[in-house]
Amino acid sequence: MAKIIKNGTIVTAADTYTGDVLIENGIVTGIGLNLEVPGAEIVDASGCYVFPGGIDPHTHLDMPFGGTVTADDFESGTIAAAYGGTTTVIDFCLTTKGQPLQSAVDTWHNKSQGKAVIDYSFHLMVSELNDRVLGELPQIIEQEGITSLKVFMAYKNTFQADDGVLYKTLQAAKREGALVMVHAENGDVIEYLVEQALAAGNTDPIYHALTRPPELEGEATGRAAYLTELTDSQLYVVHVTCAEAVWKIAEARKKGLRVYGETCPQYLVLDQTALEKPDFEGAKYVWSPPLREQWNQDVLWDALWNGSLQTIGSDQCSFDFKGQKDLGRGDFSKIPNGGPTIEDRFSLLYSEGVQKGRISLNKFVDIISTSSARLFGLFPQKGTIAIGSDADIVIFDPSVERTLSAATHHMNVDYNAFEGFEIKGEPVSVLSRGEFVIRDKQFVGQAGAGQYLRRKRFEAETAFPAKAEISGGVV
Ligand SMILES: NC(=O)NCCC(=O)O
Ligand SMILES: [Zn+2]
Numbered sequence: 001m002a003k004i005i006k007n008g009t010i011v012t013a014a015d016t017y018t019g020d021v022l023i024e025n026g027i028v029t030g031i032g033l034n035l036e037v038p039g040a041e042i043v044d045a046s047g048c049y050v051f052p053g054g055i056d057p058h059t060h061l062d063m064p065f066g067g068t069v070t071a072d073d074f075e076s077g078t079i080a081a082a083y084g085g086t087t088t089v090i091d092f093c094l095t096t097k098g099q100p101l102q103s104a105v106d107t108w109h110n111k112s113q114g115k116a117v118i119d120y121s122f123h124l125m126v127s128e129l130n131d132r133v134l135g136e137l138p139q140i141i142e143q144e145g146i147t148s149l150k151v152f153m154a155y156k157n158t159f160q161a162d163d164g165v166l167y168k169t170l171q172a173a174k175r176e177g178a179l180v181m182v183h184a185e186n187g188d189v190i191e192y193l194v195e196q197a198l199a200a201g202n203t204d205p206i207y208h209a210l211t212r213p214p215e216l217e218g219e220a221t222g223r224a225a226y227l228t229e230l231t232d233s234q235l236y237v238v239h240v241t242c243a244e245a246v247w248k249i250a251e252a253r254k255k256g257l258r259v260y261g262e263t264c265p266q267y268l269v270l271d272q273t274a275l276e277k278p279d280f281e282g283a284k285y286v287w288s289p290p291l292r293e294q295w296n297q298d299v300l301w302d303a304l305w306n307g308s309l310q311t312i313g314s315d316q317c318s319f320d321f322k323g324q325k326d327l328g329r330g331d332f333s334k335i336p337n338g339g340p341t342i343e344d345r346f347s348l349l350y351s352e353g354v355q356k357g358r359i360s361l362n363k364f365v366d367i368i369s370t371s372s373a374r375l376f377g378l379f380p381q382k383g384t385i386a387i388g389s390d391a392d393i394v395i396f397d398p399s400v401e402r403t404l405s406a407a408t409h410h411m412n413v414d415y416n417a418f419e420g421f422e423i424k425g426e427p428v429s430v431l432s433r434g435e436f437v438i439r440d441k442q443f444v445g446q447a448g449a450g451q452y453l454r455r456k457r458f459e460a461e462t463a464f465p466a467k468a469e470i471s472g473g474v475v
């Protein structure tokens with residue numbers, strides 16, 4: 001049945017206006033004033049913003065890490081995402097050395113099929129780049145529509161790849177039209193610092209942060225940017241936390257390189273002192289790269305506003321405090337890295353960003369949705385409200401005041417990283433391809449209703465013209 005969303009304020013990355021949105025067969029088929037279609041269901045959005053659904057470009061659902069598996073899988077994780085206003089997630093498909101790429105992708109299809117309640121896609125981790133992998137890549141990109149490749153520069157002896165692999169991945173991505181993503185930290189030096197800390201008896205969670213200093217994130221970011229320049233390729237730096245890394249991305253963009261960056265809600269609102277909480281509670285805040293000194297938050301907000309960073313990913317990677325984070329009692333290096341963020345990403349960015357005057361309403365939409373659609377080959381099917389786009393829509397009440405808490409969240413994890421945060425604004429209803437997933441704050445979706453998205457290849461013109469940013473004189 002057709003639906004018309006009426007009386008709301010439609011907000012895209014470019015415009016803010018009052019109008020009705022007509023939805024037929026899952027697609028936006030009309031936008032205008034006083035739309036009427038016989039028999040259409042009327043959805044009243046009075047007093048609300050009508051946003052394109054959030055796109056979360058960075059999740060780890062049902063992912064093995066550090067001898068355990070994330071608490072949220074594709075069902076609980078995407079339900080929580082939907083409650084939070086996100087209608088598309090792009091998850092990281094892990095690979096191991098020697099494993100055929102298709103078998104790794106099939107594993108991720110098995111984890112997600114029949115479970116996801118919103119649309120989803122995969123990035124592919126590159127753990128080695130030999131002739132076999134080079135031979136398999138074109139087919140994965142073409143047939144699976146996986147047009148982004150992830151290289152870890154950290155996590156020595158598990159996920160970390162060397163610079164040769166990164167260089168060859170950048171070359172292959174240039175050839176195939178893919179975007180290379182990096183976890184940018186110098187894993188070799190971190191490994192040494194961790195050994196030294198443990199040998200000195202420094203085992204508490206705070207040493208996780210102290211053994212991963214910002215210089216090692218800045219160094220790896222700069223290294224990756226130089227290799228991108230050398231290969232004339234394209235790079236997306238995930239979970240940027242600090243000034244040192246922002247400066248390297250800004251420098252690369254000033255040169256006109258196709259280098260992009262993402263930060264995450266935790267780095268915008270939490271700081272390193274959280275790791276010092278007593279009774280091992282600091283373990284709840286162990287991410288890699290780690291939370292930083294508070295002043296970095298202003299640098300990250302500025303970078304989002306001026307375009308040095310383009311997106312916000314949740315880096316959802318949840319582990320229970322009891323039984324999972326616990327694995328690192330007495331040895332911080334055994335604390336599973338990551339936290340629960342998928343549900344609060346959208347509202348935190350709105351509340352801390354728009355409400356506090358750090359970013360505009362349109363910039364919010366750009367960061368939370370549109371930029372990810374452009375970078376990851378989903379635009380304009382996703383990431384905007386336009387005729388012909390999927391009707392992925394969030395009806396958002398900006399007046400609601402609420403407190404984030406594990407007692408009320410929908411993630412399958414026993415704590416909330418933002419416990420006690422008082423925020424303004426809440427998604428009231430969320431539609432995925434025209435069907436309600438959340439209606440009046442209640443889940444009404446279905447496991448398995450989410451569709452796998454084959455994505456287009458990376459296109460510089462569709463992504464961000466670095467020149468515009470330079471002429472704006474922003475970095
Ligand atoms: N970020 C984090 O601590 N955990 C998830 C894995 C990763 O993104 O590095
Ligand atoms: Zn990472």
Ligand SMILES: [Zn+2]
Nearest residue numbers: 058060315317
């Ligand atoms: Zn991650």
